Amino acid sequence: MNDNASVWVDVERCTGCGACVDACPVGAIALIDDVAHVDSTVCSSCLACVDTCHQDAIQPVMEGELVPSGARPTPAVREASPIVPRVAPVVAVVGAGLVAQAAGALARLVGHWLTLSGQVDQIQDRNRTEITGTGQANGRGRRERRRRRGR
Numbered sequence: 001m002n003d004n005a006s007v008w009v010d011v012e013r014c015t016g017c018g019a020c021v022d023a024c025p026v027g028a029i030a031l032i033d034d035v036a037h038v039d040s041t042v043c044s045s046c047l048a049c050v051d052t053c054h055q056d057a058i059q060p061v062m063e064g065e066l067v068p069s070g071a072r073p074t075p076a077v078r079e080a081s082p083i084v085p086r087v088a089p090v091v092a093v094v095g096a097g098l099v100a101q102a103a104g105a106l107a108r109l110v111g112h113w114l115t116l117s118g119q120v121d122q123i124q125d126r127n128r129t130e131i132t133g134t135g136q137a138n139g140r141g142r143r144e145r146r147r148r149r150g151r
Contacts, residue, residue, distance in 0.1 A: 006045035006061055009036045013057035020049035020058055 016034030028042035029049055036058065038049075049058045 006040070006043055007038055007047065007050060007058050008061055009038060010057045010059065011035050013055045015055055015057070017054070019052045019054065023048045023052040 014035045016031055016036070018031055020036050021029050021031060025046060025048060026042055026044050028039045028044070029036050030039070031037075036049075038058075047060055050060055
């Protein structure tokens with residue numbers, strides 16, 4: 001790559017399709033061995049080739065100043081706190097207690113639900129008896145009410 005180039009070609013991505021050659025208004029791109037090459041002396045930096053490359057093989061050159069970073073700091077190694085061996089069993093006991101409380105609450109909730117569903121079944125049976133006339137509603141059965149209506 002030339003230092004004056006405004007674009008560069010990733011030869012591993014370039015498929016040699018020629019779309020960039022057709023898009024370049026000044027003819028700065030040529031296919032050599034089925035890979036795009038940019039002539040930086042002719043390139044006008046319009047970036048039309050970048051927009052038309054479907055493989056993202058042509059990329060603009062980013063200019064900037066390289067600044068040496070110096071010595072990299074060694075990452076700090078975290079050591080376990082001396083309190084961890086003392087706290088871990090307490091956390092386990094508290095966690096087990098919370099699980100036991102949650103299980104008890106769940107059991108009470110299920111029991112309450114089952115009790116309510118039994119009551120609902122009894123109420124539905126009572127309503128069904130009144131509607132179907134298998135019992136006596138207002139002293140009359142279903143058949144008697146039908147006869148009275150003329151059915």
